[in-house]
Structure formats: C-alpha cells, structure tokens
Amino acid sequence: MQQENFTVWSFFFLEGFSRYPRLEVVLFIFSLMMYLITLLGNSTLILIIVLDSRLQKPMYFFLGNLAFMDICYTSASIPTLLVNLLSSQKTIFLAGCAIQMYLSLAMGSTECVLLAVMAYDRYVAICNPLRYPIIMSRQVCVQMASVSWMTGCLDGPPGKQFCSEDTLCGNLIDHFTCEILAVLKLACTSSLLMDVIMMVVSILLLPIPMLFICISYVFILSTILRISSAEGRNKAFSTCGAHLTVVILYYGAALSMYLKPSSSNSQEIDKIISLLYGVLTPMLNPIIYSLRNKEVKDAMTKLLL
Template identity: 70%
Template sequence: MNWSTVTEFTLEGFSQYPKLEIILFVLCLLMYLVTLLGNSILITISILNLHLRTPMYFFLINLAFMDICYTTSSITPMVVKFITKRNTIPFTGCALQMYLSLAMGSTECLLLAMMAYDRYIAICHPLRYPIMMNKSVCLQMAAGSWIIGCLTALLETSSALQLPLCGSSINHFTCEILALLKLACTSSFTMDMIMLVVSVLLLPIPMLLICISYSFILFTILRINSADGRSKAFSTCSAHLTVVTLYYGTALSMYLKPSSADSQETDKFITLFYGVVTPMLNPIIYSLRNKEVKGAIKKLLNRNVFSKRL
C-alpha cells in the first residue's frame, strides 16, 4: 500500500480498554482545560506586568504558548474520537497533527536549552547580563529554536509519510511518528538515519548544554557567601530544572530506547504523560516556585476584584 492511496488512518487508542478509555478521556479533558487556563494566565501576566518583561519571561511566554499548541495537537484526536464515536482521521489531518506535535516538541527541547543558557548568564555573569541577553539576542535565540524545530519536524513528517505502508491502523491515540513507522512494509535506512540524527540533535545535545550550564551555575552559587543569596539563586533555577527533568526524562525514554524494550501500550502512556501532564504542570511549577509570578498573579486578581467593585 503506497502512502498516496491512503485517504484516512484508524486510531486504535485505548479501545481495547473501554472503561479505561472513558476515565482517560475525562482526565485528559480536565488536564487540557487546566493547561489552557494555567498557560494563558502565565502569558497574560508576563505581558501585562512591567517587572516581568525580562529575557526569562520572554522565553517563558514562548514555552507557555508552545505547551498550549502541543497539548491541543496531542489531545484533539482523542476528544474528537470520543465525541463523534469515530476512530478515523483523514490523511491530511494525521499529517498536520504529526507535524505540529513534532514541531512543538522539538522546539521545546531547544527552548529549554536556551532558558538554561539565560540562567547561566544571569547568575554567572550578572553585570554583563543586560548586554549579553539584550532584546535582539533573545529574539534570535527564540526564532532559531522555532525555525530548527519546525524544519526538523517537516523533514521527519514528509519522510515518514512517503514510506510504503502495510496497513492504515495506527496503534495509538494520536498520529505519533513512531507508531506510524510500525506500519511501514520495509525498513528505510534513510528514515532511520533521519530519526537518529534528529533525536541526537534535539535530545542529548540540548541536554548536555543544560547540564554544562547548570554545572557552572552550581559552582557559582556555592561560592556565594550569603545564605539568602544562595537561596535566591537556587529559586530562580529550581522551576526550570524541574520542568527540564520532567520533559527530557519522558522524551528520552520514548525516543532513545530500543524499539523492543517496551510495548506500544507503554509508549501510549509515556506520550500521554509528556503530551498532556507535563504542559499542565509547567505553569504550576513556575507559579509555585517563583515569587515574582505569584506576586504578579495576586496583583492581577486584586485589580480585577477592585474594578468589579467599582
């Protein structure tokens, strides 16, 4: 079966567990709404509050917007399937969904590395921070992350959809590229190399840059004499480090494990975690571990309450 003859794909999802499917749908829908609310609030306060117009929050706005897009692309097929009682998705819809998931996930990997570099400059070179992380540099770093993420996703998606297929039933709840590649009639050396190069480019290399950045940050913090100074420095990094651990931990377990190490059922739950749970936790983590964000939220709420009383 050539890809050009496929007009739609069947998403099996969790259909073999009907009771679990209902529970997962309700949980995912609730988490999706929390993700939309949390990330929208984070974007709003970062834009409206003058004190938060810094490089760190500029990258945070990008991350929050990316999480909204990423979760939307991941959770939409499940919601549509449950509401319409149809488990099929058009070829173009599957291609678009796969591309968006890959583009958002790839860009997030790079953006987290850029955020680690930002923290490194802020803590290790505070006097040079305004010059080294000026508006132009921040825009270039963010734009570079988006461009590389979108181009690698386009390469992966276009290459995957040109493989000859021996079926149209995807054993997943979304058009995930690894699940789709299992439908290929023959192995493709070119596709294998593309997946390997992209995986290395977007996972171990950014992770290495993050580890190097935090190694320098740790050495700098330990040299700070003031306990309050050390505590403040740690607090500015702890939220980002928590998000990095959650995201890279699940992504690495998904894309850099041997294909026979886990079943496809395990892959579904891993995808569900980093596609739904992690984007929901990101704004919560940044809010709970950041006094500036909590202060901005309180000011925004007080302003709204006061305006309503008037």
C-alpha cells in the first residue's frame, strides 16, 4: 500500500477575523473588556465564597469550581486572540495549539458535567430538603466535583494528540483559536480517533448532561408548584433561576455549535458562537449569580465595605 505524504507543521496560521481589518480593533477592545470583567468577576466570586462562612454550602462550593473553570477556559484562548487581533502575523506554535485544544475540550467537558452536578444539588435541596445535609455532605461534594474535573481532563488528551500527529494537510486554521472543529477541517484523512472524540462531545458530553438537567428541573418544578406559600415558591424559583439561566446560555451556544447540520455554511457564524460561549458566558456567570442571589450580594457588599 502506498504511504501518503504528510507534513509535520511546527506552527499554524490563525485566520481569525483578518477578513475584517476595520473590525479587529473594535473586537480587541470588546474582547479585552470582557476578559478583564471575567477575571475580576470570577476571582471576586471565588474570594467571597472562601472568606464568607455563610457561603460554606454545597451550592457555593460548586459555584466556586465553576468560576475557577471559567477563568481557566477563557485564559486558554482569549490572550492569543487579543495578541493576534493587533498582529499582522497571526501564528501559533504547534505546542501552543495542542495546549489550546486540550484546555478547550477539557474545560468545556468539565463545565457540562459540573452544570449537571449543580442541577442535582438543586434537586436534592428542593425535593429532599430534610435529607439535603446528609446526601450532599462535604465528602460527596468533593467527589462529585472531582468527577467533573476528571471527566474533562480525560476528554482533553485525544484532541492534543491529534494536533501533534502527522495527519494535517495544511496549517491555516479558519478560526481565532485552535478550536476542534476548525482543526478537523485540516485533516487529510478520516480519523477514527477524532470520530470517537466528536461522538463523545456531541452525544455524551452535551445531550446526556442536558437531559439530566432537564429531568432534574422537571422534578424541581413539580415540587415548587406544590409549595403552598407564595414566598416559598419565589424563594425556590430564585434559588434555581441563576443556574437555569447559565445552563440555557452555555448549552444553547454549545449545542448550536456542535450539533448543527454539517451543511451549515458560514465559518464566521462559528467564530461568533465561539465568542459567545467562550467569552460572554464566563463573564455573565458571576453577574447572574450575584444579581439573583441575596447571600452572594450581601457577602460581596461585606467584602467591599
């Protein structure tokens, strides 16, 4: 059998938004502001969760994990985007591209599982309030968070390996980061490894956690509607509202990205969606939880004063 000739690329060109040079400065300012707000908001959220004794609860423990994950996720791609928006040579070395692919898959997978874990936490808190301290003990919470992180870390290495293999027939990535779908378009041949990765991402790590979240909220809604007092119902809705808003934002963008029909044409739309769930959602998460949660607002006020 004749062996195909593959090229080992030492670096890649990132197309980014170079087709719209006038837009790049605006995008730089916009992305920089969102990145700084993301770092400040999530860092502040982690700080008040650690320092305030009133927030030593399972819900805030998972929220702190989510905030830390958002910092890692945005820091993997946004600095490269900011540099390339102002640079004429939009390049990234092979090692940097491999790290970006790893962190993108790992952090994205972690968030999917973590949001499902947070939905379960809300389900137990509302549907089984008397048993909540026993079911959601400190040890159980640490184990559930660990499983979320381990799932992401185990999902990331295949993408990194693919970027390092001699299976790419080009080094121009039509994206602002080494996003998995954009890199896949450079593949010379069909790869069983990448088919498995996309199956895991598109089936196991998106629809299944989303289905688990939906089932949890069906039970939650059913329980809330049976609460006799209006004050109790409002409190329960407020407790779940922030998490549900974050779920809709994240999964809405992710599902439209990874589960859209292959005939969908514009790569530019993919870039905008990537910005949405890669930058905007992590920035909004601490804001959403702060605005809809009295305990977080009180803790933040106490920290600032």
